[in-house]
Amino acid sequence: MIFGHGKHVVHDGRAWGDGEQDSFPTFSTLPVPETRPFDDFLSFDYYHQRCPQLEQIISTKLKSWIAKDHTLAASLLRLHFHDCFVTGCDASILLNHEGSERRAGTSKTLRGFQVIDDIKAEVEKSCLATVSCTDILTAATRDATVILGGPYWRVPYGRKDSTTSNEKDADTVPIGRESVTELLELFQSKGLNLVDLVVLSGVHTIGRTSCGAIQHRVFQGLNGTSDMSIDNRYLDYLQRKCRCGGDEYVDLDATTPTTFDSQFYANLERKMGLLSTDQRLYSDSRTLPVVNALIQTPSLFRHQFAVSMVRLANIQVLSGPHEDGQIRTNCSFVNSY
Numbered sequence: 001m002i003f004g005h006g007k008h009v010v011h012d013g014r015a016w017g018d019g020e021q022d023s024f025p026t027f028s029t030l031p032v033p034e035t036r037p038f039d040d041f042l043s044f045d046y047y048h049q050r051c052p053q054l055e056q057i058i059s060t061k062l063k064s065w066i067a068k069d070h071t072l073a074a075s076l077l078r079l080h081f082h083d084c085f086v087t088g089c090d091a092s093i094l095l096n097h098e099g100s101e102r103r104a105g106t107s108k109t110l111r112g113f114q115v116i117d118d119i120k121a122e123v124e125k126s127c128l129a130t131v132s133c134t135d136i137l138t139a140a141t142r143d144a145t146v147i148l149g150g151p152y153w154r155v156p157y158g159r160k161d162s163t164t165s166n167e168k169d170a171d172t173v174p175i176g177r178e179s180v181t182e183l184l185e186l187f188q189s190k191g192l193n194l195v196d197l198v199v200l201s202g203v204h205t206i207g208r209t210s211c212g213a214i215q216h217r218v219f220q221g222l223n224g225t226s227d228m229s230i231d232n233r234y235l236d237y238l239q240r241k242c243r244c245g246g247d248e249y250v251d252l253d254a255t256t257p258t259t260f261d262s263q264f265y266a267n268l269e270r271k272m273g274l275l276s277t278d279q280r281l282y283s284d285s286r287t288l289p290v291v292n293a294l295i296q297t298p299s300l301f302r303h304q305f306a307v308s309m310v311r312l313a314n315i316q317v318l319s320g321p322h323e324d325g326q327i328r329t330n331c332s333f334v335n336s337y
């Protein structure tokens with residue numbers, strides 16, 4: 001459930017769709033079951049005493065990076081997703097050594113590492129060994145969303161950073177070819193539900209994909225099999241755009257690529273979802289009612305996106321006195337002491 005205070009969203013952790021997954025009632029009767037607000041040790045005021053200027057530092061640094069390269073905003077959102085979906089939100093994706101998640105095939109097109117390193121260096125000047133890299137990535141993701149025109153939400157803090165990172169663990173990150181059942185199982189294994197899947201997929205309203213990631217969708221028709229789930233003219237455009245190979249980029253949202261809106265869902269209705277996984281949300285009877293609701297009531301997307309992002313940032317966090325994490329001083333490396 002969400003409460004709007006002006007443009008700020010305060011979230012108590014209860015979310016649309018936390019209950020039944022298969023049948024969707026109308027909005028007025030949506031179930032709102034109790035769940036924990038967030039991890040017991042995370043709190044909004046965690047850094048109030050420890051590092052009062054934290055959010056100011058992050059916001060100022062981030063704005064200057066995005067002013068130089070606006071594509072970094074979307075890239076940070078994806079980086080946060082990959083962090084949280086592989087062994088929880090613990091900055092394991094940022095560790096840069098042989099065999100780390102960052103070196104995995106699924107991480108090849110991830111960007112934004114330098115931004116986090118730079119923010120971290122600035123934070124260290126004021127708050128030595130106090131703020132975790134994963135908390136910085138989480139807050140930077142929220143700020144990037146706002147810069148993109150998306151919703152604001154309050155970030156609960158107190159996560160610690162991992163001391164290990166394993167390339168193999170990153171194999172579980174979805175690459176855009178999965179079935180809805182596989183995605184649902186994956187999301188459920190992280191404590192997220194069907195609504196989170198549909199709403200978080202809506203982040204593909206911004207950002208780009210490399211042609212390499214959509215090769216199968218764009219060129220399979222040329223082998224004699226035709227993909228009925230993609231608009232013909234759109235397919236033609238994609239084939240021209242990606243003809244030179246995997247390094248070209250295509251906007252994930254074909255109609256309003258730079259606006260954080262719910263147009264992404266209307267694109268699915270017109271068979272213009274770029275990733276197979278996105279388009280399948282429209283053809284699957286479990287996810288279709290949620291997609292339709294988001295098409296009919298666009299404002300729902302902003303609110304629910306904020307809720308689902310807090311839930312995403314809560315996955316398997318290392319927090320509290322008994323967790324085996326650390327506050328890295330350099331986000332790319334485990335502390336040597």
Ligand code: HEM
Nearest residue numbers: 074075077078081109174175176200207208209210213277
């Ligand atoms: C539901 C499962 C998901 C799948 C299968 C998926 C898949 C993908 C793929 C294949 C790309 C293109 C990668 C490339 O260029 O090689 C991509 C881009 C992106 N994804 Fe997802 N994604 C999913 C969920 C999410 C979530 C939960 C978030 C964040 C909350 C997210 C944020 C992004 C962003 C922002 C981009 C664009 C990145 C950029 O422009 O640099 N994705 N995704």
